[in-house]
Amino acid sequence: MNIFSIARKLPAMLAATVLVMGAGQALAADVKVTDKTRAKGMADAPAILSASGAPCQIADAHHVGESNVTTADGKKSKVMVYEVACQTGPGYILAKNPDNTATAFNCTQAASQNALDPKATKCVLPGNAKHYAWLQSSVQTLGSPCVVNNARWIGSSDEAKLDRYELGCESGVGGVLDLARTGSTAKTSFDNCLVMEQRKVTCQFTTREQALAVIKPLAEKASASCQVNNSRLIGRVVADNEDYYEFGCANEPGFLVRAKSSGEYVAKISCANAGTLGPCQYTDAASLTASQNATYTKVLAAAGKPCTVESYNVIGTQTQTNRDFVEFKCPEQVYGLMGFIPNEGSTAKIDIFDCYAGVARKRECSLTPATVLTAHLDKLAKADKKDCDVKEVRYAGVTDSDGILVELACTNKRGYVAALSKTRTSYEDIVACNIAKNRPGYETCKIPGNGTYVSDVQ
Structure with missing residues (x-):
């Protein structure tokens, strides 16, 4: 009897379970x-089933046979193999091992191994003919309309206490x-075959066209x-219980869709904002x-920020408000623009500000160089008749009047707030x-060495 593991590459969470009861005599065929086999099975199986720990109220049983095995010390021994059908749940192949321990694996696992190697033992009792029937209740609990008519075991994780089918x-x-x-902290889940496609495993019972049909309503x-x-499928954010899909359209630009792992639509994301x-492929x-440049130009104009967008950079998405954080470059806004742009379905407001405010909020611009901002601060200092060639700037925050509080360090060690x-x-x-340091409530200079100028006049 040859009962072996399914040699398939599984996702990182799972590793193939090795179910070995010995190799030798091929009894499966x-x-x-x-x-006679039923009588022996009904007599012997209860004790073996109990020792294996498999949950089952026996409805039928039979003795499959014996398998010759070689133990670790090189001795020949026998494994006694049984099959049981249960009143509920899966049926099992049971083995009483030479050391009197017992092993059990279900009929779906057995059928999967037999499909790869006809010598592998499978369940043959009438009650186990539909070896997959026991999985129906789990699928229904998850709200899937699937009426199960086949199943294969892919692998298991004893650490996570999960089995994948x-x-x-x-x-x-x-x-x-x-x-x-039982006892696992993980959750039972049922995923579209596109999940497996991403992991380089092809579903055998569902075509790609059928799998795509499931997510088509998201595109609609x-x-x-x-x-x-x-x-x-682009991928899954496990922490958020969300999946991201890309759709291509024959008649318009494609897009991304954010959806709950259970299938509910959440939001559309433009490929231009894919970050x-x-x-997009x-x-x-x-x-x-x-x-997208044209679209953003209109959005900014509506927000009172004239900006013929030449380029933009989607920095990220604020998930709690469903707003993209985007930076813009345009000729009308010398000091750049950046801010939060609501996506479709968001109830949050648009929030746009220049790169001075961005830096003050700890969000530096990349399309508008810092040197542009510094040069303007230097020009204004000279216009105020300050003896200062600005070499360093510290942005301290935003004032009550929406001004920007800055510390200026000059090459001659003069410094200003x-x-x-x-x-x-x-x-x-x-x-x-x-x-500034002697004025209550004033920001003080903090750049090392700033404001240490000493006059040469004695």
Whole structure:
């Protein structure tokens, strides 16, 4: 009898379980259920089942046979093999090992191994004919319309106490079931076969077209006009219980969709805003960028920020408000723009500010160099008749009047604390470091060595 592990590469969470009861006599092809094998099975199986720990109220049993094995010390021995059908749940192949321990694995696992090697023992009792039937209740609990008509075991994790199965469906669409065992802290889940495709494993009972059909409603919610011609699962954020998909359209630019792992639509994401999720594979990047530049130009104009967008950078997404954080470069805004742009479905407000405010909020611009900002601060200091060639700037915060509080360090060691006006055209106030430190409530200079100028005049 040859009972071996399924040699398939599994996701990092799972490792193939090795179920070995010995190798030798091939009984699988000629095992028959008789009154004699049933009698012996019903007599012997309860004790072996109890020793194995498998949950089962025996409805039927039979003695499969004996398998000759070689133990670790090189001695020949026998393994007694039984099959049991249970009143509920899966049936099992049981083995009484030479050391009197017992091993059990279910009939779906046995069928999966037999499909790869016909010499591997499988269940033959009438009650186990539909070896996959026991998985139906788990799928129904998860709300899937799948009516299970086939299943294969992919692998197990004893550490996570999880077993993974692919399910075929008579109605509904098949997928991958991660079944948590009793005592597991993991959750049972049922995923589209696209999850397996991403992990380089192809579903056997569900075609790719069938798998794609399941997620097509997500594309329809994102864009009713999109004629979907391609799609893929990008990945899953386990902590958020969310999946990200890309859809290509024959008649318009494609997009990404954010959805709950259970299948509910959450939001549409433009490929232009894909950020670290991109680049999109089904949409031309150049034409998409030009289109998005025009879209952002309109959005900024509506927010009272004239800006003919030449380039932009999607830094990230604020998930709690469903807003993208984006930086912009345009000729009208010398000091750059950045801020939060609401995505479709967001109820949050747009929030746009220049790079001075961005740096003060600990968000530095990349499309507008820091040297541009520093040069303007230097120009304003000289306009205020300050003897200062600015070499370093510390942004201290935002004033009550939406000005920017800065510390200026000069090459001659003079230093100043200044409040850049909301219009950015002048300083509301600018005082030397040695004066600022003596004024209650004033920001003080903190750049090392700043404000240590000493006059040469004696």
